[in-house]
Amino acid sequence: MRDHILNGMRQSIIDGAPSAAATLAQEGLANGISPLDAIDAGYVLGMEHVGREFARRAMFLPDMMASAEAMKAAMDVLEPQLKKTGIERPSAGTVVLGTAKGDIHEIGKTLVGTLLTANGFTVHDLGVDVSGERFAEAVRTLKADLVGVSALLTTTMKGQRAVIEVLAKEGLRPGVKVVVGGAPVTRQWAEEIGADGYAKDAMSAVTLVRSLIEHQPVVAQ
Amino acid sequence: MRPRLELLDSNLISRVLEEAFELLETPGVKVASPVARTLLADAGARVEDGIARIPAPLVEQALASAPKEFWLYSRTGERLVHYGGDTVQFDPGSSCLNILDPETERPRSALAADLVRMVRVAEMLPEYSAQATAMVCNDVPQEIGDFYRLFLVLAYSNKPVITGAFSAPTLNAMLKLLAADSGGALNRDAPRAIFDVCPSPPLNWSEFASENLVQLARAGVPAEIVSMPLAGATAPVTLIGSVVQHAAECLSGIAIHQLAHPGAPIVWGGAPSIFDMTGAGTPMGAIETAMLNCACTQVGKSLGMPTHGYMVATESHLVDAQAGMESSMSAVMGALAGINMISGAGMLDSLACHSVEKLVIDAEAIASAMRLVRGIEPRSEHLATHMFAEIGLSGEFLKLKDTRTLFRSEQHFPSSVIERGDASATFSTTFERARDRVEELLNLYIPPSPPQLEALQEVALHEADRVGLCTLPGLGSELDSIHSV
Numbered sequence: 001m002r003d004h005i006l007n008g009m010r011q012s013i014i015d016g017a018p019s020a021a022a023t024l025a026q027e028g029l030a031n032g033i034s035p036l037d038a039i040d041a042g043y044v045l046g047m048e049h050v051g052r053e054f055a056r057r058a059m060f061l062p063d064m065m066a067s068a069e070a071m072k073a074a075m076d077v078l079e080p081q082l083k084k085t086g087i088e089r090p091s092a093g094t095v096v097l098g099t100a101k102g103d104i105h106e107i108g109k110t111l112v113g114t115l116l117t118a119n120g121f122t123v124h125d126l127g128v129d130v131s132g133e134r135f136a137e138a139v140r141t142l143k144a145d146l147v148g149v150s151a152l153l154t155t156t157m158k159g160q161r162a163v164i165e166v167l168a169k170e171g172l173r174p175g176v177k178v179v180v181g182g183a184p185v186t187r188q189w190a191e192e193i194g195a196d197g198y199a200k201d202a203m204s205a206v207t208l209v210r211s212l213i214e215h216q217p218v219v220a221q
Numbered sequence: 222m223r224p225r226l227e228l229l230d231s232n233l234i235s236r237v238l239e240e241a242f243e244l245l246e247t248p249g250v251k252v253a254s255p256v257a258r259t260l261l262a263d264a265g266a267r268v269e270d271g272i273a274r275i276p277a278p279l280v281e282q283a284l285a286s287a288p289k290e291f292w293l294y295s296r297t298g299e300r301l302v303h304y305g306g307d308t309v310q311f312d313p314g315s316s317c318l319n320i321l322d323p324e325t326e327r328p329r330s331a332l333a334a335d336l337v338r339m340v341r342v343a344e345m346l347p348e349y350s351a352q353a354t355a356m357v358c359n360d361v362p363q364e365i366g367d368f369y370r371l372f373l374v375l376a377y378s379n380k381p382v383i384t385g386a387f388s389a390p391t392l393n394a395m396l397k398l399l400a401a402d403s404g405g406a407l408n409r410d411a412p413r414a415i416f417d418v419c420p421s422p423p424l425n426w427s428e429f430a431s432e433n434l435v436q437l438a439r440a441g442v443p444a445e446i447v448s449m450p451l452a453g454a455t456a457p458v459t460l461i462g463s464v465v466q467h468a469a470e471c472l473s474g475i476a477i478h479q480l481a482h483p484g485a486p487i488v489w490g491g492a493p494s495i496f497d498m499t500g501a502g503t504p505m506g507a508i509e510t511a512m513l514n515c516a517c518t519q520v521g522k523s524l525g526m527p528t529h530g531y532m533v534a535t536e537s538h539l540v541d542a543q544a545g546m547e548s549s550m551s552a553v554m555g556a557l558a559g560i561n562m563i564s565g566a567g568m569l570d571s572l573a574c575h576s577v578e579k580l581v582i583d584a585e586a587i588a589s590a591m592r593l594v595r596g597i598e599p600r601s602e603h604l605a606t607h608m609f610a611e612i613g614l615s616g617e618f619l620k621l622k623d624t625r626t627l628f629r630s631e632q633h634f635p636s637s638v639i640e641r642g643d644a645s646a647t648f649s650t651t652f653e654r655a656r657d658r659v660e661e662l663l664n665l666y667i668p669p670s671p672p673q674l675e676a677l678q679e680v681a682l683h684e685a686d687r688v689g690l691c692t693l694p695g696l697g698s699e700l701d702s703i704h705s706v
Contacts (some may be wrong), residue, residue, distance in 0.1 A: 016625065022265070057634060057637070060629075060634075062619055062624045062628050064627065065619045066620075066622075
């Protein structure tokens with residue numbers, strides 16, 4: 001029974017079926033599956049499958065969006081239970097995300113956030129049109145490990161540089177990694193503005209963030 | 222609506238046919254085979270000095286009896302290739318002598334193993350509805366070159382085959398091979414192979430070619446006329462003049478064929494080309510060559526005939542930008558013209574050299590051309606407003622259920638051969654990516670296990686023995702192991 005439900009949870013993510021994902025979350029709880037097990041032995045496995053299929057061009061962005069929606073539906077059921085029991089899902093790291101100042105495009109950044117959440121990171125999405133100061137404030141109050149700044153337009157890419165400058169000016173830069181992404185962004189640009197990394201798509205962003213946070217030296221904040 | 226390419230208006234098509242019928246009477250058509258000449262004479266043609274003057278009613282009767290559509294079947298009996306209507310299908314080019322070595326990127330003599338490699342890759346690509354006896358294997362004696370190609374294709378593939386014979390004795394052996402392939406006797410109702418038959422331009426049916434038409438018709442094996450007017454050299458320099466010659470050659474071929482066996486399947490086809498005035502070449506990648514193929518097809522279609530053309534080829538010696546440009550342009554044109562079978566993919570150097578890597582690149586051009594043919598269609602009652610009703614101005618189309626259910630039918634997804642701004646961009650060339658894809662496909666290929674393999678091998682060994690060949694080149698270990706089971 002337990003395996004059957006966990007398999008169903010995995011499958012609901014692959015199918016991108018939010019209502020099935022939510023129903024199975026409730027069913028799992030009713031059958032004594034802990035919220036943490038449901039996430040790690042059920043839904044996350046589905047998300048990993050989707051990531052692999054995406055990488056080999058067998059699944060595509062709309063499929064991944066649907067899987068992310070299903071993941072969100074499951075988390076909406078499981079998170080209150082986690083809080084109630086006082087158990088916290090161990091976080092892989094705290095990430096602050098947003099779209100650069102002047103840019104209102106959020107699909108890419110939201111997708112990265114969903115995948116990071118699915119992979120165990122604590123994600124704070126600041127939304128679109130975010131100034132360097134707001135990023136800095138979030139880093140300070142949330143003790144973030146990493147900042148991700150997205151930009152879709154060549155004209156708003158310079159906002160990514162501004163975020164790094166503000167973080168440096170406020171003395172936060174040594175304690176936080178900064179990654180950049182978005183259609184016009186290149187590795188060269190990331191290097192030029194002094195970012196710690198660049199990812200071309202949401203899946204490689206997860207790999208990048210994981211490697212940056214794992215290798216981060218402990219710095220007193 | 223389905224997008225179409227039409228180069229001739231109905232008035233011009235009528236004039237083409239009018240002049241083609243006129244040519245069949247004056248100057249008439251050279252027909253070298255006594256059997257074919259007798260068939261024509263008995264049906265009312267005036268035959269003198271090897272020239273047949275064929276009256277229009279005889280040809281019209283042949284057109285009436287020729288089937289307007291037919292199928293080729295897989296080894297396992299599925300209908301896979303449809304000749305007729307506006308069906309568009311592709312197969313690799315045929316019969317070249319060289320292969321582009323994937324490592325040195327230089328041409329060398331093609332061997333049996335090269336043909337097998339190409340057959341395996343073509344088997345894995347859905348863009349190719351049929352296999353072709355693509356290369357002449359230089360490690361096999363010339364006398365059985367045509368026969369041996371067919372043997373290897375039948376041994377390594379399940380798909381229908383486009384082939385052709387080089388001489389009368391081997392045609393018989395090839396028919397024996399096909400009989401063995403279909404379990405002992407040729408299956409008239411479910412043919413797997415079609416034979417190209419080539420008149421010599423202008424208006425000349427050699428003894429072998431005309432004999433071939435008669436034999437194929439009587440054996441119930443489909444025939445594909447490959448008329449090859451060379452505009453300016455062996456045919457009128459005007460494109461329309463060459464279209465007339467192509468029509469006359471096809472009409473005379475259909476007449477001989479249908480007289481031999483009314484109702485036998487035959488295709489209005491060809492490899493028309495312009496003649497290159499700079500150096501005696503036949504530019505298969507020239508735009509005019511593609512135009513000729515499309516126009517000749519239009520004439521055939523006006524008579525309701527199944528059609529064939531020769532495109533997706535190039536003059537370039539390398540798999541380079543010119544090869545890509547010329548091959549994909551003609552793939553698009555051929556698809557829009559609704560040609561039933563388009564041969565030529567994979568070929569370089571004016572059909573002298575094949576490249577397996579080019580075959581996989583051409584498959585991408587073909588897939589894109591086929592997407593174009595599907596056109597733009599409404600998928601729901603409203604075109605866009607219902608989507609806005611759901612998400613307003615948020616721009617979140619990626620999250621819409623419609624997006625997820627419809628994107629696969631709206632968009633074509635190319636293979637890794639085509640660069641689409643991947644994160645893993647390595648600045649590789651198309652050729653390098655194609656080389657990787659070839660290896661990938663070869664790894665995925667599962668050899669068919671034809672129950673008829675033993676019978677096929679028996680026929681092959683008999684022919685090989687006849688010309689003093691003691692092994693069967695190209696037969697790999699996996700086939701040996703199947704054989705030993």
